[in-house]
Amino acid sequence: MTVKAGFVGCGRMASFHAGALNAIGGAEIVGVYDIDMPKAESFAKKFGAKKVCSSREELLKECGVELLLICDYGHQHAEELHAAMDAGIRSIFCEKPVIRKWEEASALLQKQKETSSLIAVGHVRRVFKPQMKMKEIIDSGILGKIHFCRIQSWNAGFSRQWGNYFASYELSGGAALDMGTHFADLLHWFFGCPEEARGVVTGMENHLAKEEKPSDYFSGTVIYPGGIVCGMDISYQRYGVGKMFMEVYGENATLVCDGSNISVLNKEQETKYTLPAADPHQDQMKCILKMAEEKVQPPCTLKDGIIACGTILSMMNFNANKLDFMKGI
């Protein structure tokens, strides 16, 4: 079976997904749309798309799209999902963050239920081999009762330039919503539904209007069932050191993920795990094709994507206790 795929947004992530679909086979790209027409044209040429559409409506209604991949920006995703479901498309992949505001959540879930649509959210880390191994180790129980988890994600790989989408708290939600949701999703997958969250965002913007919040650095804590305390330290930095580090502390052992290396440490020994080579974009698209062909749930569902966003949104809007009581002592 060949799935008829369509793309809204033909940028960087769309290119990863189209390249992955072409590499694994099983899909043909029947149409693409981007507000930047020359970009859509070169994307279509590169990935062999049949048609470049001049509007989203044309793509949704005239190309026979069975699987839509929504790859434009986070503040547009909820509206794009509604339009796709209204147009009768029942298999949809949407990049993260799936919502920008909590108010968008319930109407999306309601429409998904009414239309029986399958919706996958692009939290690709669920198919990363190191994170899959982490999940397996956590579920095995060898760590003993888990007490806390620490995440550091210092993103020096991309230059979040002044004023672009990723630097805008209003649009992308900055490092908190754009990057933090990946980790909120992993923690939800590892430990269950979050029970409490608190956090703070700050940043280095030099151009923002007074009322706009900066968003390059994000620090927060989420509590999961059983009282598991998870600390997050996440940044989008223009200059500096990149790092990805996750630790899970259990009573019997500690699980450490340093980039792509996984090990479990206890009093006596360190066990290092060898992971198979993989292309996560291809692994993700294999799951998305399976969803479209066999009508099975994807690794990260709409509800999962919404829970990840809800966790981070609550941290972004958290009112910290002020330490005024200590003034004047």
Ligand SMILES: NC(=O)c1ccc[n+]([C@@H]2O[C@H](COP(=O)([O-])OP(=O)(O)OC[C@H]3O[C@@H](n4cnc5c(N)ncnc54)[C@H](O)[C@@H]3O)[C@@H](O)[C@H]2O)c1
């Ligand atoms: N899953 C991941 O690991 C991951 C990594 C990076 C980015 N992302 C997410 O992917 C999304 C896209 O990011 P990107 O890096 O590909 O950005 P990008 O700027 O490379 O691409 C976005 C594209 O969307 C187009 N666009 C904007 N408005 C549009 C509209 N109304 N209709 C159609 N096209 C429109 C732009 O012209 C651009 O070509 C963001 O939500 C981002 O958070 C996910």
